[in-house]
Amino acid sequence: MRDNNLFMLIESKRFNFTSVEQVIADYFLGKNPPLSIDELSKKVAVSPASITRFSKKLNLNNYKELIFLYQLSFAHSEQERPISTSIAASYHALATTSDQQYKPEVITKFCQAIHEKKLIHYWGLGFNSYAGMDLQFRFARLGKYIQVISDNNSIAMSAHFIEKEDLVIVASQRGEDCHLEESMRLAKEKGCEVLLITANRKSQLIPHSHHVLVAPELSEEEALGQISPQIPMLIQLDMIYSQYVQLYETTIRQWVESEQILTDKHK
Secondary structure: OOHHHHHHHHHHOHHHOOHHHHHHHHHHHOOOOOOOHHHHHHHHOOOHHHHHHHHHHOOOOOHHHHHHHHHHHHHHHOOOOOHHHHHHHHHHHHHHHHHHHOOHHHHHHHHHHHHHOOEEEEEEOOHHHHHHHHHHHHHHOOOOEEEEEOOHHHHHHHHHHOOOOOEEEEEOOOOOOHHHHHHHHHHHHOOOEEEEEEOOOOOOOHHHOOEEEEOOOOOHHHHHHHOOOOHHHHHHHHHHHHHHHHHOHHHHHHHHHHHHHHHHHOO
């Protein structure tokens, strides 16, 4: 095998990879720095045995052979690599991680809460709020009103006036905001259901929520702006929306039909 064909080889084997092996493949296709097997194991959170099996699926003897060829390919292609390659690898990695972390029972809890509550508050700062605007627009077509609140002062005010019957969805990729934490604490104390979407499994916000949806974490390069930072959040919201449509198809159809009748009357 020629050294500059390693990446093509990995791509050609993708359909035969397990979900764990897809994560390993994404690391190499992203042209990340070469690591020892133990370092890579910690970096992508898979076992050394899984990495060895990945090497053998490429018809290589062991990981040492893989990393040797990777170093040659990495050095050869670094300067001529198109931007689209790393971007596509980043998107694929986020999608693969989301699939691995997918918890149908949590998604269902989110959907049930959205269906049952009349007033939904979406709290998100910065790019997290942009994802909320997309959710707001899409659910408006299904007859659900979502209020997007995107600054700490307005969120704090919302928490003070919130009602027990309302729903709060909090989106925080990093999950590290003391002001948001205080508002969530107050909303939960008032008996309001609080749902959280975050990539931080150790977030200080988690104790103040009833259900948590874990989003994929951005790498250092991605966090610096290689891809749009709201993408991990949008993936989670897409899953919520798709599951909601599937669960409440009949209710949605009835609402759409009633809206059409009202529209026709006013023509």
